[in-house]
Amino acid sequence: NAGVTQTPKFQVLKTGQSMTLQCAQDMNHEYMSWYRQDPGMGLRLIHYSVGAGITDQGEVPNGYNVSRSTTEDFPLRLLSAAPSQTSVYFCASSYSGQSTDTQYFGPGTRLTVL
Amino acid sequence: GNSVTQMEGPVTLSEEAFLTINCTYTATGYPSLFWYVQYPGEGLQLLLKATKADDKGSNKGFEATYRKETTSFHLEKGSVQVSDSAVYFCALSDYTQGGSEKLVFGKGMKLTVNP
Numbered sequence: 001n002a003g004v005t006q007t008p009k010f011q012v013l014k015t016g017q018s019m020t021l022q023c024a025q026d027m028n029h030e031y032m033s034w035y036r037q038d039p040g041m042g043l044r045l046i047h048y049s050v051g052a053g054i055t056d057q058g059e060v061p062n063g064y065n066v067s068r069s070t071t072e073d074f075p076l077r078l079l080s081a082a083p084s085q086t087s088v089y090f091c092a093s094s095y096s097g098q099s100t101d102t103q104y105f106g107p108g109t110r111l112t113v114l
Numbered sequence: 115g116n117s118v119t120q121m122e123g124p125v126t127l128s129e130e131a132f133l134t135i136n137c138t139y140t141a142t143g144y145p146s147l148f149w150y151v152q153y154p155g156e157g158l159q160l161l162l163k164a165t166k167a168d169d170k171g172s173n174k175g176f177e178a179t180y181r182k183e184t185t186s187f188h189l190e191k192g193s194v195q196v197s198d199s200a201v202y203f204c205a206l207s208d209y210t211q212g213g214s215e216k217l218v219f220g221k222g223m224k225l226t227v228n229p
Binding site: 004031033040041042043044045048050056057058090092097098099100102103105106107108 | 122145146155156157158159160163165203207210211212214215216217219220221222
């Protein structure tokens with residue numbers, strides 16, 4: 001049982017490049033989400049999904065796309081990277097998304113945009 | 115929407131010292147409250163939670179009580195260890211515009227415990 005896995009661990013991009021951050025979970029969780037962590041700002045919700053085929057926007061969705069074609073995977077796409085997207089990105093999952101569920105976090109992807 | 119305010123630190127303590135990390139919240143209704151911990155180089159882990167007023171969450175020697183009258187959820191530990199060095203986040207539940215539940219996090223507080 002690997003829990004929540006994220007790849008890559010580190011990535012450096014140039015402004016305007018695109019990339020996909022991968023996230024997978026093997027706990028059969030319906031709810032998955034992406035957060036970004038910036039110094040002095042805690043974690044902010046980017047996008048989330050309550051099940052395969054269903055996604056919605058969080059607090060800071062601009063510049064990011066997501067899709068959920070399977071229960072296990074929830075990739076985050078940066079279409080045209082900007083320096084403001086330099087951050088640490090965390091994927092999380094929980095059984096149903098209710099606040100009483102425990103959220104499990106991946107180890108994070110540290111992204112630098114030059 | 116709901117929000118949390120927590121001590122930001124950083125804080126440095128000696129081993130076996132008493133720890134308190136303050137957290138207060140602003141919310142409509144009665145949210146669930148959480149403390150998450152992030153050890154160096156890792157993702158966040160749930161440390162403890164409380165889902166209603168006067169509930170006490172506890173884990174690994176840490177405790178926090180849901181105080182509705184003071185809108186607080188302060189984290190305490192009687193004797194910290196070097197292994198407690200981490201960043202601690204207070205969080206509460208809220209709703210997205212789409213009606214799903216979400217977590218709202220405080221800014222986090224970095225704790226360093228020296229031997």
